[in-house]
Amino acid sequence: GAVVSQHPSWVICKSGTSVKIECRSLDFQATTMFWYRQFPKQSLMLMATSNEGSKATYEQGVEKDKFLINHASLTLSTLTVTSAHPEDSSFYICSAQEFGGGTYEQYFGPGTRLTVT
């Protein structure tokens, strides 16, 4: 099955610093990846769509200058949380879309738990 990895799995940083999270599709190429945010005991909220070779598109209410997304290759997308603040603490999850046989499932990474102190 399709495998998506994320790194790091957890990170603690100080307020004002930046944190980069990597999302990789390990056994397939993904022209489209997605970034989600999940607060405790809540559902996943889509933050942005990452397209290889073009700018990311952000959902309403998501600050594009704060959450920088780069989709440098068909297997790697990165999310950088700039000037992090405690309210940015959350569980960040990426997904990659695999096309095949007329279907296009999203497969999810294991998530990155960010704590900003």
Next chain:
Amino acid sequence: GIQVEQSPPDLILQEGANSTLRCNFSDSVNNLQWFHQNPWGQLINLFYIPSGTKQNGRLSATTVATERYSLLYISSSQTTDSGVYFCAVEREDSSYKLIFGSGTRLLVRP
């Protein structure tokens, strides 16, 4: 935007019991997926099922697109089935974006 509602919000089962989880959506969809989020946060793909019925072991799912709902059946539940079950849909006019329901939190007791 499209609304995705899941029921029940919480479910407690004794090991070996069967259950049915429901997902209602308010608009036509291109895609519907069911996921299981384990206690460590990993989402596991269960079914890609925009319509019809599929089965995988003790789990099966049915989507009736014309009536805008999907059902996930869990038979002979095991403690490892515990976690949160999400359905997510992609609207017909959306660019592959998945909208998640609020989830059903399942606890299976030994």
